[in-house]
Amino acid sequence: MAEKKIWDKNNQWTKELEYLKSIINKTQLVETIKWGAPIYTHNTKNVIGIGGFKSYFGIWFFNGVFLKDTMNLLINANEENTKGLRQMRFNSLEEVDEKIILEYINEAIENEEKGLKIKPKKKDKISCEFLENEFKTNKELKQAFTLFTPYKQREFMEYINEAKQEKTKINRLEKIKPMILSNIGLHDKYRS
Structure with missing residues (x-):
């Protein structure tokens, strides 16, 4: 040890x-x-x-x-x-x-x-217009996205939503599409 x-x-x-x-x-x-x-x-x-x-x-x-x-x-x-x-x-x-x-x-x-502990608050449900629009034309991406846990789905949506400029949102969407299709979470490389 x-x-x-x-x-x-x-x-x-x-x-x-x-x-x-x-x-x-x-x-x-x-x-x-x-x-x-x-x-x-x-x-x-x-x-x-x-x-x-x-x-x-x-x-x-x-x-x-x-x-x-x-x-x-x-x-x-x-x-x-x-x-x-x-x-x-x-x-x-x-x-x-x-x-x-x-x-x-x-x-x-x-x-x-x-057993005293603070119960975590449920986070408000979020959506991502950019992802939703992409799902309309890319059924494979939508199917792959549904395989992630709600937590990991939220990470992807927040990643795009946090961008201030539309150009950045588009770039982020393009960056995560291969990750989603390969079943790789946004922060998986940092998790052990």
């Missing part, structure tokens, strides 16, 4: 992240690697992750929105897109308080056992 590594974008937080790992190892969480970072799970569910960034290192709580956070240590790094995830950030080893971190982690484990 390969040695598990810490995720430190700038290789400047190694000692600090190893200390966080030593604290987390006092809990019942199981370490795994997902998205290239150490993620800690309980009953195979993601509970926390750790990592180092340019100006801070920290812990993220996947369902941190449910934590009491009586000490106001958690932040939402992306208000627009992040619903449940919360981060606890540190700028130095001196800021890390083992007792407080263990309290937050144990509460996160309890919340996981209770």
Whole structure:
């Protein structure tokens, strides 16, 4: 089994992240690697992750929105897109308080056992006029498109719809047609 590594974008937080790992190892969480970072799970569910960034290192709580956070240590790094995830950030080893971190982690484990999680909202149904028009004359393309999951269909439609100029929309349609006919999703090369 390969040695598990810490995720430190700038290789400047190694000692600090190893200390966080030593604290987390006092809990019942199981370490795994997902998205290239150490993620800690309980009953195979993601509970926390750790990592180092340019100006801070920290812990993220996947369902941190449910934590009491009586000490106001958690932040939402992306208000627009992040619903449940919360981060606890540190700028130095001196800021890390083992007792407080263990309290937050144990509460996160309890919340996981209770099954607390944010239900994803159903996305509005979208359409793509350019694709629909192409389907009228290209039945093979329409048939191939129906073989994709709704998620992958949506990716294709959004890809075309996001273009501002008609010329770009046409270019994007031409680019994805061979992908659709070959049953290759728009972002399949990035998925493992």
